Amino acid sequence: MSKILYFDCFSGASGDMVLGALLDAGLPLAELEAALGSLMIPGYRLAADRVLRAGVSATKFRLIEPEGLGQTHPHHGHRSLAEIVALIERSSLGADPRARAIALFQRLAETEAAIHQMPVERVHLHEVGALDSIIDIVGAVFGLQWFGADRIVSSPLNVGGGMVRSAHGVFPVPAPATLRLLEGVPVYSSGVQMETVTPTGALLVAGHASAFGPMPAMRVERVGYGAGDRELPGTPNVLRVIVGHDDTAASAQRVVVLECEIDDMNPQIYGVLMETLYAAGALDVFYTAVQMKKNRPGTLLTVVAPPDLRDALTGIVFRETTTIGLRYQELLRACLDREIVVVETPVGPVRFKIARRDGEVLNASPEFEDCARAAAERSLPVKDVLGLAMQAYWESRRG
Secondary structure, eight states: OOEEEEEEOTTOBOHHHHHHHHHHTTOOHHHHHHHHGGGSOTTOEEEEEEEEETTEEEEEEEEEOOTTOTTTSOSOOOEEHHHHHHHHHTSSOOHHHHHHHHHHHHHHHHHHHHHHTOOGGGOEESGGGSHHHHHHHHHHHHHHHHHTOSEEEEOOEEOBOSEEEETTEEEESSOHHHHHHTTTSOEEOOSOSSBOBOHHHHHHHHHHOSEESSOOSOEEEEEEEEEOSSOBTTBOOEEEEEEEEOOSOTTEEEEEEEEEEESSSOTTHHHHHHHHHHHTTOSEEEEEEEEOGGGOEEEEEEEEEOGGGHHHHHHHHHHHSSOSOOEEEEEEEEOOEEEEEEEEETTEEEEEEEEEETTEEEEEEEOHHHHHHHHHHHTOOHHHHHHHHHHHHHHHHHO
């Protein structure tokens, strides 16, 4: 069974909330400190405190500076990408998490460069270049690797609202960098007037999650709550991390099903649409006659496909049909093992589709095109050729 880690971002996400949730779910603080290694300035320390947020117990992760060192060893300065990369290269991280952390900061620098219209090498990361934010990002990369999830999934992100102050001025929430980092990611606002998704949170969640949506089917093994700084009215200001294993049977496959009804399209288009969807990777496409509003006859289009093709196939449906909306859901399907074998028959070789479960043959079907061709060549009814083919198959099994 594959291991799944799920980000539940109902109150948003920030770097310290991600790390707090991972620590709460079992990441050892001592191993985190060892991995960060020389990133830490002497005298600074990591803290993971138990706090309550709207009655929910959570872990608040903090970087604590020693008293009196705030002025002589400030950690709130801004750094260039090259300076941050040099820091990460000196850390005790393994090669893979070090490369991922550098890639995340590279993406952040490119985002800032695009927003401010300047070369990447001239970008100085302000809030995210501070030591505490660097610790958040690098530590979270290590923590996510420590859990060893085969798949990371996230809920849509609650981005909040209102205005936020940054080194560049006062901006609407989500801030420009945060919003650009969340391109292609489902987001919403619950109406709370504060920044609930920070650039570090957006960077970590969007940079690790391979899918966004409801919690996948799994057997829950660990749950962690990472606390934000502020209290929210009526809602715990926490990020929840859920870790477990895929509880589906080994033979089950996850698919996405797209559907829409159409009642105003030239029927000649349906054939082309089916061919286009199959060519793009759809597993199954079929039409069902339905009765729609105003007693108009219509057609229900159903497309079954691998989940990672959802966006591409949605684009085809919108581009090639007259529908203005469709719905989708992820489902599990069970399939028999299939193979094609060639059977010698009195009318020539015919391909058979053989379906098995646990090695037992449950179905055998001759390819109709082979039988139709043999029937035409010998001036025989197709039904007779189908019968001869099945008889030959069973004789081959007995032999």
